[in-house]
Amino acid sequence: MIGRLKGILVEKQAPEVLLDVHGVGYELQMPLTSFYELPAIGEEALIYTHFVVREDAQLLYGFITKQERSLFRLLIKANGVGPKLALTILSGMTAQEFVGCVERDDIATLVKLPGVGKKTAERLLVEMRDKLKSLMETSMGSEREFVLQSNFTPAVEESSAEEDAIAALLALGYKPPQASKAVSAAYREGMDSETLIKAALKSML
Template sequence: MIGRLTGVLVEKQAPEIVLDVNGVGYELQVPMTSFYELPELEQTTTLYTHFVVREDAQLLYGFKSKQERALFRLLIKTNGVGPKLALTILSGMTANEFVNCVERDDIATLVKLPGVGKKTAERLVVEMRDKLKTLLEASAGSEREFVLQSNYTPAPVEDNVEEDAIAALLALGYKPTQASKAVASAYSEGMNSEQLIKASLKSML
């Protein structure tokens, strides 16, 4: 079981990254909430990981905090929610926003996420309520420790930011028309791809 990795960030193409750990490149998929917190390329970072073994693939997921990984693990224990959908949920909203949706029985917001139908949203609210109480108690703090702190420093503006943003949204499960429309409406001059992805995801909630 791989629980944590510390290495040099050598590739970043949301939602996937490559972390060089002593010469070995680990491919990880990370939710956008963690992606925003990553440093620039060639910088060292630490990610808490969850390893998934399937018949056709071995997948490694990375998270900037233990709390976010804990929520991911709770999500994939919910009936009908696999790692890909859990990644999409944690990319479309922060962990704190998800907790608020569960506490308010906010089905309407959850169903806006790709792959989350009404039945899945209702199941999430019911099954996650008690689980989240336990997790919140374990992570008790002045800010619940679910909220990812906004220490993210925007990277320099890149070329093809709209193409990169659309590709990231497609990888998260959004339809091409949804992705293109969201990116077009959210884009403003000077944005880099990470800022545009974040704005596009927010526009669809």
């Protein structure tokens, strides 16, 4: 199993990144909470990974910390939650916020995420309550490591911040009208795509 990768960020198109590791390009999908923490294109990053093999695909998921990856692994073990939904959950809220929802039995916040209905939210609250205790004993942000690289030419970003933000929300399962409306409402002049995605997601929770 691929446990972690360290390489140069070649492309960033939320929620996907392309990481060059000694000439081999690895495509990873990352929750937006991890995606926001990545360095700029052309810099080096250490990403913890979880590898999923299906009949029709081999998928690699990336995380900034081991704890965030551990939470992802707990989520996909829950009844009715697959990797895509786990990615959506961790994109809509930080690990700490998710733990807070579980501790407060906050179904209302969870059901605002695409793909999380009332029954799924109820199951998550029950199944995750005990599992999260050991996970949160260590800091969620203690495993970050970025190394700057100055000899790499960044790729040119051709799409606009609004297009990038809408594409990211669609990839996470939001419906096109919902994504477009949230991005339009959140957009302010001069916003980059990552800031806009954050604002759009926050407006829907």
